[in-house]
Amino acid sequence: MTRIGATLLKTVLLGIGLSLLAGCSDNWNNPYPGSATQANVLYSAFSERPKHLDPARSYASNEVEFTGQIYEPPLQYHFLKRPYTLIPLTAEGVPQPRYLDATGNVLPDNTPAARIAESVYEVRIKPGVQYQPHPAFARDAAGRYRYHAMKATEVAGKTQVSDFEYAGTRELVAADYVYQIKRLANPKLSSPIFGLMAEHIVGLKALGESLEQAARAQPDVELSLNDFPLAGAEVVDRYTYRIRIKGKYPQFIYWLAMPFFAPVPWEAERFYAQPGMAEKNLTLDWQPVGTGPYYLAENDPNRRMVLKKNPHFHGETYPVEGDAADQQAGLLADAGKSLPFVDAAVFSLEKETIPYWSKFLQGYYDSSGISSDSFDQAVQFSAGGDPKLTDSMRKRDIRLFTTVETSISYVGFNMLDPVVGGLGKDRQKLRQALSIAFDYDEFISIFRNGRGIPAQGPIPPGLFGYVDGVAGLNPYVYENKGGEIQRRSLSTARKLLAEAGYPNGRDAKTGAPLVLYFDTMASGPDAKSRLDWMKKQLDKLNVQLVVRGTDYNRFQDKIRKGNAQMFEWGWNADYPDPENFFFLLYGPHKKIATGGENAANYDNPEFNRLFERMKDMDNGPERQQLIDAMLEIVRRDAPWIYAYYPKSFGLRHGWVHNVKPNLMANNTLKYRRIDPALRDTRRAEWNHPVLWPIVLLVGALVIVIAPAVIAWRRRERKTA
């Protein structure tokens, strides 16, 4: 037994020794063994593995982080320009809609939306764009596809795409875009935008029904989408396709910049549909095939994902236009240079914030967000309230970048609720009083480390319609005091509450205290302080708040059935248009009855009328006027307490260049440039192994063991 134990111990020690030796070639704590020095590789992390990489299905931000680099929709957002501007990606230009009446006659651009029967978008793509190398395109000498008719036994030895000996490519054609639009209707894919697009694209709903019938009739047969026509998407010629939209829907153009409308080659679907592929997770949902600057070279979502430069990338150059601030920040230093800059990007799975943060400080991640745990270590606020890096961060040449997100957090009132709902003057005043009482300026300071700005309405900064400064304040909650925006006083709130029929927080008729119910998904010790703060806000008005914490499903259920009274919610922009926020308050989109996105069930006929006009208009003074009028209505009615627009803080090392937060674009990896030599120097400087603890540990063990050995020997001698 002792001999076996000794052998095992030796083996373990040998293993440790060998492994440490293996690390001696670079820093001992380097988490990228075997990585070449000065490699032009960007290192990043992901905390949650992506669920879908199929462009018809992926919607979450952690998914488009990958699909955005691999797939190329026809349009993209300009990297530097603000407000966000669409520019061509694979398209020759940004398509302008052609409007038709019911008989197919072309209408002038300024035709009122009511008269427009169809909008036609004709997209012409650039010739010569090639797909990434992939076995789905590989052909033999006779021109037949090598891997389109494999048997399960032939697939048996393959576990990843790179296991196939041959790979090929082909030119991107307009038919690939049309094919992908049809895929949105494929019932087997459950595309999250099918319902929405079926309302807009001519014939998409009918295609969905046909495909569903076909799938039901032959459940085991893969649907061949090329056999199903779609009236709303047709190929005009090899490089041109046409999309027909019902009526006028100007926001459709933004969807053309999302991976949902990126091309998918039919060969890839045919390749992955073969028997034995899905069992190995060889599916289009996990192994994307695109034309973008990068392709997914290593796909192990349980460990790491590696994007490598697409050798067939059609080429693109760094933008040459930007504002003075961009120029000053060095964001135009690479103007006109060929993209992409980095050869590869390694994304490692990092679920916990502590190791993520430590690796960033060691130089093993090139950029990082800032979690609450490390916020004080990284950022401090100046007397003027501006965030700046701490000395320790500046010493490491770490840079801070901040941006206000195109999102809003709000507390919604259920407008169908008998206590807080309704459009009567007294209900308006009640909600206005509550809006003043919830001091979100304080909330941002306490719970978000200053990462947010108090919201003045539903439209966040960066979108058309948002007015900055005192001109854009919500006059029902804030006031202009010498050019400063200040929250109205509690006495104003108390006065409004009294006028609403609740003097000093009690019902004027019955004398009963006003008790309100707040539904939230937050629960547990982490959320307790925040929920206590919520209660405290209404205590100021002598109003009681009962917090009802629940899980995600029950919460959704309550909202869907209109059982909540007050609730917290948020919205993140799909595209940079005010319509994408105002539609959350549009009456016909009420949760109750329609199942729409209007969770507050707000329904003001005047607002609805203005919304219907505004949504189809082009940006301009007339649209701004309408938006101002709509803002006045929703501020007065206060169906939401406009809480805050979140502000995101990020950090990057000094060796990372061309970082400008772009909340609409998801294909920004191609603009990143790094200085690998500087990174290697810094890593070596920051990660010298400290050996004295090992010496100390061995010494301590000797001190502890030596008396024991002496005692043991004494005892042995005694026994003898």
Added chain:
Amino acid sequence: MLAYILRRLLYAIPILIGVNLLTFALFFVVNTPDDMARLQLGAKHVTPDAIARWKVEHGYDKPLLLNARASGSAQLTDTIFFKHSAAMFVFEFGKGDDGRNIGNEIRTRMGPSLAIALPVFVIGLLVNITFALLMVFFRSTYLDLWGVVLCVVLMSISGLFYIIAGQYFISKLWNLLPISGVAGGIDGLRFIVLPVLIGVVAGIGSGARWYRTIFLEEIGKDYVRTARAKGLSEVRVLFRHVLKNGMIPILTGAVVVLPLLFMGSLITESFFGIPGLGSYTIDAIQAQDFAVVRAMVFLGSFLYIVGLILTDISYSWVDPRVRLQ
């Protein structure tokens, strides 16, 4: 013995059906297929049609346990329970809600889980037994007293603290090992050392104290006195006689967990970025992926039963007086 093992394996079938049924009932009481669909489809643009399509795609469009519309045996077989559970008895786990093959995931993730759990188990067992025997050797001395105090201190510290402190000192402050991650081949050893070290240290307190109690009970027995009377050294008495006779209670605890090592550790895997089955389970629970949760509960139950059978077999191996019938 073969008949005994076969009989025990057959007993396992109704147990596994029961476990499956219980998991199914518990999961669906709090989580309907509609809820699952909504969670998977996200918060935006979710229509009743989209929910219906998701349910069809994932096979959740059928009744839970009894299909009144079907006839004959299809009333039981054309249900969510049967469609999703029957195949598990031949280890066909189907797909998770993310479309990935669960069987493939389990096969891939078992390795990383074992890479941590097995060394922690083996080294931990050796260290704990050695430490316990040392305390017994020096029983009633200051070394024993301080050994017990040390064990109590080690036991009182949360497992999470060991991880955070270990990562902070060893990886962040002293730069000796990578803080998290995983690699293949010889490089992989560098990533294993820290979690194994932490796992072993975190287990010393409870393990060594328990084994000490076992050995102290043995050391007072007559055969030990006889061995000493024969003139055997204390070391020989401890390692040759006490350790061997103390093996039965040690085996009870050790062998039963042996198959469960495949299941990995939830917290360790999460903090060290190890793509094992522990992190797979916790991710599935968080994502309410019933298919994966069900598969992991089934696998866990099966391995636990295997562990119990192995324990019984090991009894007869260690103690020839034990006969399995």
